[in-house]
Amino acid sequence: MSAATLYGFCAAVLVGLGLFGLLAHPQPLRKILAFNLIGGGVFLLFGAVARRGAAAGFGGDPVPQALVITGLVVAFAATALAVALLLRLMVAASQAGSRSDG
Amino acid sequence: MSFDIGLTLLVLAVAAWTIAARETFVAVVGFVAYGLLLAFVWVRLAAPDVALTEAALGSGLTGGLLIGASSRLRRSQSPAAEEAPGVVLKAAAAVLSILVSAGLAAIVLLLPDPAPTLAPQAAASIAATGLGNPVTAVLMAYRAIDTLLEIVVLLLALVGIWSLAADRDWGGRPDRRVSTDPVSVLTFVAQLLVPVGILVGIHIFWVGSVAPGGEFQGATTLAAMWILASMAGLVDAPAVTRRWLRLVLVIGPAVFLAIGLAGFALAGAFLAYPESHAKLLILIIEIPVTLAIAATLALLVAGPPERAQR
Amino acid sequence: MSLVLNVLSVLAVCAGAFFFLAGTVGLLRFHDPLCRLHALTKADNIGLGLVVIGLLFRAASPLTALKHVGVWLLVLLAGATVTQLIAHIARPSGPRA
Numbered sequence: 363m364s365a366a367t368l369y370g371f372c373a374a375v376l377v378g379l380g381l382f383g384l385l386a387h388p389q390p391l392r393k394i395l396a397f398n399l400i401g402g403g404v405f406l407l408f409g410a411v412a413r414r415g416a417a418a419g420f421g422g423d424p425v426p427q428a429l430v431i432t433g434l435v436v437a438f439a440a441t442a443l444a445v446a447l448l449l450r451l452m453v454a455a456s457q458a459g460s461r462s463d464g
Numbered sequence: 465m466s467f468d469i470g471l472t473l474l475v476l477a478v479a480a481w482t483i484a485a486r487e488t489f490v491a492v493v494g495f496v497a498y499g500l501l502l503a504f505v506w507v508r509l510a511a512p513d514v515a516l517t518e519a520a521l522g523s524g525l526t527g528g529l530l531i532g533a534s535s536r537l538r539r540s541q542s543p544a545a546e547e548a549p550g551v552v553l554k555a556a557a558a559v560l561s562i563l564v565s566a567g568l569a570a571i572v573l574l575l576p577d578p579a580p581t582l583a584p585q586a587a588a589s590i591a592a593t594g595l596g597n598p599v600t601a602v603l604m605a606y607r608a609i610d611t612l613l614e615i616v617v618l619l620l621a622l623v624g625i626w627s628l629a630a631d632r633d634w635g636g637r638p639d640r641r642v643s644t645d646p647v648s649v650l651t652f653v654a655q656l657l658v659p660v661g662i663l664v665g666i667h668i669f670w671v672g673s674v675a676p677g678g679e680f681q682g683a684t685t686l687a688a689m690w691i692l693a694s695m696a697g698l699v700d701a702p703a704v705t706r707r708w709l710r711l712v713l714v715i716g717p718a719v720f721l722a723i724g725l726a727g728f729a730l731a732g733a734f735l736a737y738p739e740s741h742a743k744l745l746i747l748i749i750e751i752p753v754t755l756a757i758a759a760t761l762a763l764l765v766a767g768p769p770e771r772a773q774r
Numbered sequence: 775m776s777l778v779l780n781v782l783s784v785l786a787v788c789a790g791a792f793f794f795l796a797g798t799v800g801l802l803r804f805h806d807p808l809c810r811l812h813a814l815t816k817a818d819n820i821g822l823g824l825v826v827i828g829l830l831f832r833a834a835s836p837l838t839a840l841k842h843v844g845v846w847l848l849v850l851l852a853g854a855t856v857t858q859l860i861a862h863i864a865r866p867s868g869p870r871a
Contacts, residue, residue: 365468369509370572372472376479378565383483385557388548391488391530391537395495398526399479402502405518409509410572415581418588420598421510423581428602431517432614435680438521439621442764445533446625450768452537453630649858653851660848 370410376403390448394441401437405430468508475501488537492530499523512676513599516668520684521761528691529765594743596674603678604746608735612724615717615753618760622713626704629769635705636769644697654696661689669754673743679754686754687761694766701766709759716756720749779831786828793821807864811857818853822846 376399383396408426415423478501482494499522506515549557586598586606593605603611629636644651662685669682693699702709723745724735731738737745793816800813826846833839 365465365508367572368465368468368472369505370575371569372475372505374565374568374572375476377568378561379476379479379483381564382557382561385560386483386549386554389488391534392491395482395491395530398495398522399482399498402498402522405514406502406505407568407572409506409511409514411575411579412511413509414575414579415583416510417581417583418586420583420587423579423583424586424598424602425582425607427511427514428599428607429610430511430514431599431603431678431680432610434514434517434522435614436617438526438761439618439764441526442529443621443624445529446628446767449533449536450628649855653855657848657851 364414366410366413369406369413373403373406373410376400376406379403390451391445394444394448397444398437398441401433405433408433471501471505471508475505488534489531492527492534495530496523496527499527511599513597513672513678513681516676516678516681517684520681520688524688525684525691525761525765528688532765592739592742593737593746595746597672597676597678599676600672600678604750605737605742608720608724611753612717612720612735615720615757615760618757618764619713619717622760622763625764625768627768633769633772635703637703637771638701638763638766638769639694640770641700642695642697648696650696651698654692654698658689658693658698661685661692665689665758669750673746679750680757683754683757684761686758687765690758690762691765694762701763704763704769712759713756713763716753719752723749783828783831786824786831790821790824790826790828793817793824797821808861811861811864815853815857818849822849 380396380399380401380403383399384393387393387396408430409422412422412424412426412430415426417423475498478494478498482491482498485491485494500519503515503519503523506512506518583598586602589606590596590598590601593601595601595605665682665685667682668677668685669679670677672678672682690699694701727734727736730736797813797815797817800816801810804810804813823846826842829842830839833842
């Protein structure tokens with residue numbers, strides 16, 4: 363078993379762990395964490411495919427690696443938007459709660 | 465090989481701990497550690513550019529974002545906590561997760577051998593771009609349209625975050641004002657580290673044309689230095705309506721798009737570079753794009769405006 | 775000569791790993807936040823320092839060796855800062871509180 367296959371299995375388990383965390387945790391922030399775990403696993407799968415494509419003097423196929431870099435940046439942007447939505451939701455929910463009490 | 469097995473077990477253990485931790489803050493700390501270990505895995509997969517991006521962006525900036533969010537959520541604890549799913553639902557989720565993992569593992573085993581790869585084509589055309597780093601060549605020359613769209617997606621996420629401001633804070637400054645304490649240890653570190661960090665960020669961006677690095681990794685370092693300075697209170701977040709701020713944000717994709725459209729005239733296709741000037745054009749694109757991405761990332765972490773404009 | 779360098783390098787890295795282990799045990803077993811910080815700084819300063827010394831023996835060029843030392847200095851700076859900040863939160867009124 364080569365290193366690429368081993369990390370491919372690691373990626374598969376990471377996706378499974380993240381999926382379980384996404385379904386099992388009620389708090390939204392934990393769901394965002396689990397979603398990032400799924401993303402990390404998917405990127406790792408890309409990395410294993412890239413490593414198997416090592417040729418022409420490169421350690422890995424550069425095209426999947428560049429795709430993963432793009433994916434990491436977009437995943438960060440999505441996480442930032444999700445966190446901002448979550449914080450705004452908490453503020454709005456607490457304001458609605460205080461208005462209904464008073 | 466045994467090293468790889470040990471590293472895989474470590475990554476999976478930290479990931480499982482992140483999922484299983486009871487407190488949210490503990491889970492976020494586990495996530496940051498998991499990100500750094502994942503960067504190590506990327507080095508073992510012979511992808512140093514991705515390792516740099518994962519360590520800086522996936523672990524560093526995302527960790528900062530999540531730590532800030534978890535501390536805010538802890539302060540404003542919602543009294544009616546959502547009910548945790550029952551045992552049956554958790555068991556069903558576990559079965560589904562195991563099935564998905566097994567499916568992906570089967571895909572990994574069934575990957576075609578010999579592996580199809582684009583590395584020879586990438587190596588054949590890299591001399592024409594004048595670059596030495598194949599990943600940068602893919603990002604800026606072969607798949608430049610992906611990079612352009614990615615920068616636009618970053619801007620769209622920022623606009624989405626800005627739109628979440630409360631009505632009275634519209635167009636104001638993000639984040640709370642941190643007053644500088646001149647004898648605080650954080651101020652000292654910020655004054656010491658920020659110039660070094662800016663130098664390191666510019667170096668990582670500059671060296672990305674021939675060695676692992678590039679504009680995203682360098683821009684992340686620059687954004688992190690801004691965040692450090694603003695945490696120490698040395699700089700205040702600008703109001704989001706400031707014209708210079710919006711100019712910095714837009715100039716990256718604008719230059720990219722302009723050179724892309726000029727490709728029609730110069731080389732016959734969108735984002736095509738004439739062969740003799742490819743390196744120069746890529747450099748002209750990369751400098752404003754790095755500045756724009758650094759500003760965008762720092763503002764993404766800062767969040768929506770929370771202080772009304774004066 | 776290279777055998778001596780390799781042996782020294784392995785010894786230094788193992789010694790550094792021992793200090794990391796000691797620091798981690800201290801982190802898990804000490805009861806006071808300040809004691810745990812003290813244990814962690816041992817891992818940062820001596821542990822990482824010995825690992826860096828072990829890597830210096832194998833450095834490919836003087837510039838690489840300089841980068842290793844630079845990394846160690848940056849980790850020292852970050853560790854010291856975070857230690858001070860955490861200690862200030864753990865005991866805001868200063869020593870002998």
